[in-house]
Amino acid sequence: MSIFCDECKKNIATVFLTKVSGEEVSKVQLCEACSKKMEETSEAVNLFAFLPQILTGFSGQPEDAADDILTGALVKCDSCGTSFNDFQKMGFLGCPDCYRALGEPLERVIMDFQGSTGHKGKMPSRVSEDAKLRRRLIDLEQNLERQIIEEDYEAAASVRDKIREIREKLYPGVDEYE
Amino acid sequence: MSKGNPVGACTDWLSNKGPGYPVVISSRARTARNIDGLKFPTVAAPDELEKARGIALEVVSRCVAEDRDWNISFAEELSPEDLGYMVEEHLVSGAFAGDIEGRAIASDWKEPRSVLVNEEDHIRIQAVLPGAQFKNVWKVVDELDSIMDREILYSFDPGMGYLTSCPSNAGTGLRISAMLHLPALVITGEIAKTISALGSAGIYVRGLHGEGSGVAGNIFQISNRRTLGESEESIVSYMEYTVQQIVDNERTARKMMLRDSEIELSDRVYRALGIVERARRLYYQEALELVSQLKLGLDLDILAIKEFYMPQVEVSISPHHMTELTGVDVDSEAIDRERAIYLRRLLDL
């Protein structure tokens, strides 16, 4: 896929659109200037404009981005009915379950904005034992990564044992930690 | 404050100096939390909002508000004037005051801390202290949060942390912000560099009233952008460190101006004084700009007028405060006349 604007073919494309005409769905990528022109001539395109202001700084791959538009309407939270597209439009999620239901597209947005999807810090006191263990697992896995980078293999081995132990508690039967 | 806000919330920071003053005006902390099993307020139906409000306020009144030290108000019971007044005192955001259905504010009379219900999230706990007191202000919020946590099951995920209606608050849900008075950085033009450096360091820079507000009176609000993947303590120390750097830059800029362009500087400050002394009407924004110049003049020993406390003046000349004081309609031209008179009185001119 070229990085240039489909319209003028000389500027770098920064706007990714999905065009729907009848049954045909096609993807276009445009530069800022051409997308403005396009907006003026067609209102339909505007509906599919990718990512509102709240998500600025998005740096995903253009191809993935275009795919998101197609899956955005389909990925939906069962508990509250909010879709990924709704989230893009409003900038808000509908309920706690949205975080899992909107899956990977949402995770990518969060990763992009927050630079992390691994919470550190305070936890509710009444959080379930499972949640505490999963949290502990995240911490340990981060430690392990760091220790491997720092080539502290002795510490890494003991952390790996702890990880194995917790995984066994959380996911009995699923044995190998990869 | 002469009268006090409609909910009796403690606003000590408006009249007390803290560390880092006069550059650092105040430190603020707030956490975002949601009640497990309920939709976020941003999409919740009225009965669901009511339910969340009931749960949150019951806990506040039973566990936090001993005797009558707290005031609890439904937003619907507050008039637009009350809400405007509270926005000016930075007690609630413009967004809170803009759409009041199902919302509430519970505020402590003795300590500058409050609980906002059903803004973007079910529960937002906030506190403000004068000057640079980031650790302390987080402690105030942390304690209150821990008390409420014992009674309310919050939405939480081990990976994403506290779940919030906008994922930009997820994780710790913690926003630490500082209100800074940076006239020298603005006058020397250094502010552009500072803002862009802060932007790439993951810090938001906003105007006097936070999100979407313009800059007035050379007062800036800076806050952490990321809330996920860093512990509360590290967010706090990062903000502490960042603010210290900005303060150092502002102080350096002040020294440089005194050294390299003292005449321009005192000309600017005395012109501001001339206008404040003689003006027959002053718009709020204009008044803030002038007050900022006068404060700079005082800080640098250029002016010999009565010392004043920046946030106190800033708040008391704002539109709803002027209305409260004079009875003049908030949208009338007369309010600008009143402001000119009042500002002279306030500054003993």
Ligand SMILES: [Zn+2]
């Ligand atoms: Zn083009």
Ligand SMILES: [Zn+2]
């Ligand atoms: Zn949902």
